[in-house]
Amino acid sequence: MNSKVTRGIDIRKVHGNAWRPGLTNGLTNGMTNGLSNRALRRTGDKEGKHGKIFAVVVLCFLVLGVFAVLTYQSQQRNTIAIDGNFEDWQGVAKHSKERLRDVPENIDISEYASTESGRNVAFYAKVYGNMLYGDGRYIVEVPN
Structure with missing residues (x-):
C-alpha cells in the first residue's frame, strides 16, 4: 500500500514555525475536528433509519386522511x-x-x-x- 500516515500535530506547526501553521488533514487518530467513524456511524444509521420510517408513516397517514375525507364527503352529498x-x-x-x-x-x-x-x-x-x-x-x- 502506498498511503500517507499523519503523525499528529507538530508543536512547531501549531506555534507558527512552519509554512502552514496549525493545519492537519483531519485524520489524526480519527478524532480531529470530530471525525470519529464510530460516532458518525452510530448517529447516521439509527437516526437516518428512524427518520425515514417516520417520514413514510406520516406520508401514509396524510394520504389515508385525504382519501377518508373525500370518501366521506362523497357519501354525504345532498x-x-x-x-x-x-x-x-x-x-x-x-x-x-x-x-x-x-x-x-x-x-x-x-x-x-x-x-x-x-x-x-x-x-x-x-x-x-x-x-x-x-x-x-x-x-x-x-x-x-
Missing part, C-alpha cells in the same frame, strides 16, 4: 332536493299509520319519514286528502 318531486324519497324508509275517523283527511297524516341530507335534516309527510287545502278563511296575522 340526496334530497326540495323541488316538489318526491322521487328522491324512494330509498328512505317511510312509516305509515291508519286513518282516524274523527280527523279531517286534509290534516290526517298517512305516511311520514325523515332523513339526514348532508348537513340538513329533511322531513316527508303525506296526508289522506290534500295537504294545505282550504278556502282561505282562517288567516292568522302575526305582528312584527
Whole structure:
C-alpha cells in the first residue's frame, strides 16, 4: 500500500514555525475536528433509519386522511332536493299509520319519514286528502 500516515500535530506547526501553521488533514487518530467513524456511524444509521420510517408513516397517514375525507364527503352529498318531486324519497324508509275517523283527511297524516341530507335534516309527510287545502278563511296575522 502506498498511503500517507499523519503523525499528529507538530508543536512547531501549531506555534507558527512552519509554512502552514496549525493545519492537519483531519485524520489524526480519527478524532480531529470530530471525525470519529464510530460516532458518525452510530448517529447516521439509527437516526437516518428512524427518520425515514417516520417520514413514510406520516406520508401514509396524510394520504389515508385525504382519501377518508373525500370518501366521506362523497357519501354525504345532498340526496334530497326540495323541488316538489318526491322521487328522491324512494330509498328512505317511510312509516305509515291508519286513518282516524274523527280527523279531517286534509290534516290526517298517512305516511311520514325523515332523513339526514348532508348537513340538513329533511322531513316527508303525506296526508289522506290534500295537504294545505282550504278556502282561505282562517288567516292568522302575526305582528312584527
